[in-house]
Amino acid sequence: MALDSERWFSEPFSEEGVAFSLEVTGKLHAEQTPYQYIEVYQTTHWGRLLVIDGCVMLTSRDNFTYHEMMAHPVLFTHPDPRNVLIIGGGDCGMLQEVLRHPGVERCVQVDIDEGVTRASERFFPELCRANDDPRAELLFQDGVQYIQDLPAGSVDVVIVDSTDPVGPAEGLFGEAFFRDVYRAVADDGLIVQQSESPILHVDTILKDLHTAMRGAGFSRVATLQYPVCSYPSGWWSATMASKGADLTQFREADAVSKPFKTQYYNAAIHRGALAVPEFCRHLLTDQ
């Protein structure tokens, strides 16, 4: 059957011949910023839907898997994360997850497009509850430039919460960017980058990302898998890198006794997400 475009928002991913659709009751917002086209819809069963340049960014109902799996594994892998930097993340959901960690003293969010944050504050207030936290700093500028200007070794964890590697986010997937990150993080510093779909991108984006991170000097790279219903294939990944720390080990006791609630993440889920499917084994060269 055809999906009526009045009733359904559809994101076709033509390179892979697959589309994801949500039933909507109306469009709440549409805005062309200097960088991107932002839309917000009301859906029938998934709460509100944020779309940038035609791609689903998040829904109220299922964003928890993405935000939790990008924030908590890397933060529980680092021995003592105090200074955290988010590149992208304009919807502020990542900032909120990071600041659930009481040990974090400062979290800077650098998104090039202030329009995303203003739309999120208006339509996704549940993601923006930490925006006024005194440890939070929201900057609206180019993240690549920001990293280049940082003192060497000044950051503990960098979370790259970017859109797909086309358009504004393209520079966030290349070796030059990771060299800047390598310089900016401390010796025990970590980076995590959203790394698209294992089944769709294992031999393209994921492989290139591993190569670029290693090329930049990160000697350990590990990819976690987790579900994100509203992204192409419903199956997503996050790729962490370190200057030597074993990424398969984490502060498991701290994860078990974490002083905050989650909907998806826990220590067993963290360990499970590190399992590498057979068809992805060739990504691994050091584990």
Add this chain to the structure above:
Amino acid sequence: MALDSERWFSEPFSEEGVAFSLEVTGKLHAEQTPYQYIEVYQTTHWGRLLVIDGCVMLTSRDNFTYHEMMAHPVLFTHPDPRNVLIIGGGDCGMLQEVLRHPGVERCVQVDIDEGVTRASERFFPELCRANDDPRAELLFQDGVQYIQDLPAGSVDVVIVDSTDPVGPAEGLFGEAFFRDVYRAVADDGLIVQQSESPILHVDTILKDLHTAMRGAGFSRVATLQYPVCSYPSGWWSATMASKGADLTQFREADAVSKPFKTQYYNAAIHRGALAVPEFCRHLLTDQ
């Protein structure tokens, strides 16, 4: 944008306001059997697509996660599975995975609809390579009746590879059916049932399934999660039950040294799939 029904096959899941679509180049087969309406499409990027009563059953490209995660975890959890029974599974992909285990002496597949198997032999020959295995027996009859007629304690593992719990498969999700299974399996016998989407069905089908399995006498129940791109939400589950055996333990050394190749399953994936997301914790009463 609208998805043109000439170019896209769409499965809307209206109760949850979500739809999944694949780009197709043509319909290869359509058949009304006494039980169901079967269609086969050629897709642009996912190989062939099998549809029953409008619902995606499998694609050539992504069926491996489902078949492997329904077959191998339960078979590596049982200490020595020799007699295996598949209820449903007419596409024969499950039979093929089961018979990769050299210790299995007999695998009976009981699907009510011979039309599914004949369509699969014609359009998905890669799933039917074990149909002529001397250990395989293909029966086309009612699985509920078949189980009732089995001698007590005569089966090691029952795999319920059914369609959704509406229509022909409805009886395969109820306590009466699981009581029949309980009688048919040996003391160390196990059952696994495909149990739909964790995010969509945790408080409906999944909760009811746990209750029904326990009500039938199975004292341990455990749900595994894994991705199936082409099913609603892209996030799927399998629920195992035992008469007392700890379902979190399995023959891990055997899984590591398995004498066959897989695309998704391995011992680490098995352990990882047993991790229970925070929002599913209330399903667990014995772990």
